[in-house]
Amino acid sequence: MAFGTLVSLSFYGLDGEAASRATAAAMEDFRYLHSAWHPYEPGPLGRVNELLPLQGWFTYPPSLRPLLLRARELSRASGGLFNPAIGELVMLWGFHEDPRREGPPPDPKAVAEWVAAAPSLEDVELRGLEMRSRNPRVRLDFGAFAKGYGVDRVIEHLRELGVENAIVNAGGDLRAIGSKGGAPWVVGIRDPRGPGVLARIAVSGDESVFTSGDYERFFEYEGRRYHHILDPRSGYPARGLVSVTVVAGEGALADAAATALMVAGPEDWPQVARAMGVEQVMVIEEGGGIQLTPAMVRRLQWEKPVPEPRVRPLP
Amino acid sequence: MRSISEPEAAGVAVSSLDRRIAGLAALAVVIHLAEAALPSPLPGIKPGLANVVVLYALLRHGLQVALWVGLLRVLVGSLLLGTFLSPGFFLSLSGAVASLAVLALMHRLPGLSGPGLAVPAAMAHVMGQFLTAYVWFIPHAGLFHLLPAFLTAALLFGLAGGLAVNRLLDRGLAREGRA
Amino acid sequence: MTRRYGLTRGDRWVLSAALLALAAAWAALGGDEGGMALVTQEGRVVARLDLERPTRLTVDGPLGQTVLEVAEGRVRFLSSPCRGQLCVHAGWLSQGGAFVACLPNGVAVRIAARSERYDAINF
Numbered sequence: 001m002a003f004g005t006l007v008s009l010s011f012y013g014l015d016g017e018a019a020s021r022a023t024a025a026a027m028e029d030f031r032y033l034h035s036a037w038h039p040y041e042p043g044p045l046g047r048v049n050e051l052l053p054l055q056g057w058f059t060y061p062p063s064l065r066p067l068l069l070r071a072r073e074l075s076r077a078s079g080g081l082f083n084p085a086i087g088e089l090v091m092l093w094g095f096h097e098d099p100r101r102e103g104p105p106p107d108p109k110a111v112a113e114w115v116a117a118a119p120s121l122e123d124v125e126l127r128g129l130e131m132r133s134r135n136p137r138v139r140l141d142f143g144a145f146a147k148g149y150g151v152d153r154v155i156e157h158l159r160e161l162g163v164e165n166a167i168v169n170a171g172g173d174l175r176a177i178g179s180k181g182g183a184p185w186v187v188g189i190r191d192p193r194g195p196g197v198l199a200r201i202a203v204s205g206d207e208s209v210f211t212s213g214d215y216e217r218f219f220e221y222e223g224r225r226y227h228h229i230l231d232p233r234s235g236y237p238a239r240g241l242v243s244v245t246v247v248a249g250e251g252a253l254a255d256a257a258a259t260a261l262m263v264a265g266p267e268d269w270p271q272v273a274r275a276m277g278v279e280q281v282m283v284i285e286e287g288g289g290i291q292l293t294p295a296m297v298r299r300l301q302w303e304k305p306v307p308e309p310r311v312r313p314l315p
Numbered sequence: 316m317r318s319i320s321e322p323e324a325a326g327v328a329v330s331s332l333d334r335r336i337a338g339l340a341a342l343a344v345v346i347h348l349a350e351a352a353l354p355s356p357l358p359g360i361k362p363g364l365a366n367v368v369v370l371y372a373l374l375r376h377g378l379q380v381a382l383w384v385g386l387l388r389v390l391v392g393s394l395l396l397g398t399f400l401s402p403g404f405f406l407s408l409s410g411a412v413a414s415l416a417v418l419a420l421m422h423r424l425p426g427l428s429g430p431g432l433a434v435p436a437a438m439a440h441v442m443g444q445f446l447t448a449y450v451w452f453i454p455h456a457g458l459f460h461l462l463p464a465f466l467t468a469a470l471l472f473g474l475a476g477g478l479a480v481n482r483l484l485d486r487g488l489a490r491e492g493r494a
Numbered sequence: 495m496t497r498r499y500g501l502t503r504g505d506r507w508v509l510s511a512a513l514l515a516l517a518a519a520w521a522a523l524g525g526d527e528g529g530m531a532l533v534t535q536e537g538r539v540v541a542r543l544d545l546e547r548p549t550r551l552t553v554d555g556p557l558g559q560t561v562l563e564v565a566e567g568r569v570r571f572l573s574s575p576c577r578g579q580l581c582v583h584a585g586w587l588s589q590g591g592a593f594v595a596c597l598p599n600g601v602a603v604r605i606a607a608r609s610e611r612y613d614a615i616n617f
Contacts, residue, residue: 426504
């Protein structure tokens with residue numbers, strides 16, 4: 001599912017009619033993007049995924065081209081930790097269905113085979129409007145990035161409609177432009193493990209706030225918890241972190257980086273953040289510890305008592 | 316010379332206590348009417364000056380006079396305003412009863428002067444009104460979200476009223492001392 | 495009775511107690527808790543539910559009727575025509591900022607905090 005939750009929009013300085021026009025336009029965009037980018041249902045991306053394993057050249061929908069190119073850049077920058085060719089692994093784990101069908105985690109042998117095949121966007125060749133995959137295990141799933149990319153497109157559209165001050169919030173991940181009558185927008189970052197809001201951050205101008213967390217989708221089997229952020233290196237859910245919050249200008253970047261840093265884990269995430277070019281990051285460890293980049297320290301205001309955060313300068 | 320309103324004319328014995336009650340109650344009613352006529356910047360919040368008269372009555376003449384003044388103020392005030400037996404009357408009455416109850420309980424405590432009695436009485440007044448409003452008119456828990464603001468106002472006006480009563484009593488005593 | 499600033503010692507005790515009671519009243523009732531639920535259908539606001547007024551609301555969506563129930567300061571999805579029933583399983587919502595959506599039928603419920611401190615919640 002491309003957008004696991006509903007979208008909410010906030011505007012400032014728009015009259016009711018303009019606001020409902022902008023809302024309608026944005027909703028139409030999201031509806032289209034949801035069906036166009038759904039990896040597992042009939043539709044443009046679904047069709048591409050049917051054709052990729054055949055390994056021959058085929059024509060793909062032009063609207064996918066900028067998405068593919070940007071995804072490849074971000075995947076490269078992340079050293080493959082953000083991997084949109086992960087669709088088959090997602091299906092092995094059953095996370096392609098919402099809700100996931102009850103059942104055990106996949107056979108470790110099947111996971112190991114997928115890891116050995118190591119599908120990635122590097123296996124996908126683009127030639128104008130034709131594409132092919134050199135690896136039969138490639139199946140595209142932009143789930144870790146489509147929300148950000150979609151929010152970016154909707155913001156673009158809203159700007160064309162003359163909207164200057166808005167928040168586009170796609171199920172908790174958002175991009176804010178302009179301000180609230182000169183005052184910054186105030187975004188509360190929910191506590192991933194407790195009730196209420198952990199910290200607040202004032203955003204204005206043009207900024208995206210994206211969080212990836214192990215609590216978004218998961219299942220339990222025989223007392224163990226398995227979440228949906230899969231590490232392409234091991235084929236298993238990423239370990240060590242509860243959530244990663246990234247503040248960046250572009251939604252697609254913030255979205256992909258939040259996923260990649262989740263996968264990178266509690267020690268290695270600063271290198272990946274540096275490589276992807278994001279500077280404002282908060283990560284929450286499984287033990288409850290908080291790590292922040294120096295740039296993020298200046299942005300956050302705590303809304304509840306927290307353990308002394310560990311500041312991690314980027315290398 | 317007798318005025319025509321002298322109740323003795325009707326053959327009823329009038330004590331000096333009755334006269335005091337009548338005078339103070341009349342004063343309280345006038346203040347009550349004046350407050351009802353004056354617009355309040357915050358709906359429902361009034362300085363409660365009439366209660367200053369009740370407190371004065373209590374400290375100067377005792378509980379019995381205060382009870383009469385407090386209850387007559389509500390009754391006569393509502394008759395004159397035309398709100399007798401209306402919701403406003405019951406709110407007024409429940410506030411008055413609650414604050415009189417607190418005064419009756421507290422006025423024998425040692426060491427309290429005007430403010431020490433007026434503040435709890437004013438707060439009880441607000442609580443009594445809220446309780447009545449909730450039970451009879453607006454059974455809506457959201458009502459109580461207004462309570463802190465009203466209690467704050469009650470505390471401030473109670474304090475001011477209590478200090479005013481202290482001064483009134485001091486002057487009265489001083490005058491009697493001179494006389 | 496000696497008075498300082500017009501207050502006897504007893505007055506001061508009473509005043510302190512009153513101030514304490516007042517602080518408690520503000521803390522208990524002025525707190526940042528829920529109060530209203532915003533119901534949207536496909537992003538359009540279809541209702542603002544006062545959580546203190548028990549009621550049921552039926553919202554029409556592409557799949558059919560979603561029924562919301564308000565009781566005791568809380569709100570929940572009572573029934574939904576969707577397949578997953580995630581919204582129904584989410585149970586009661588009461589905390590300010592809480593949000594549950596039923597994507598299939600396009601119905602979302604968000605609790606507005608009494609004082610809206612945040613323009614958006616990130617999670």
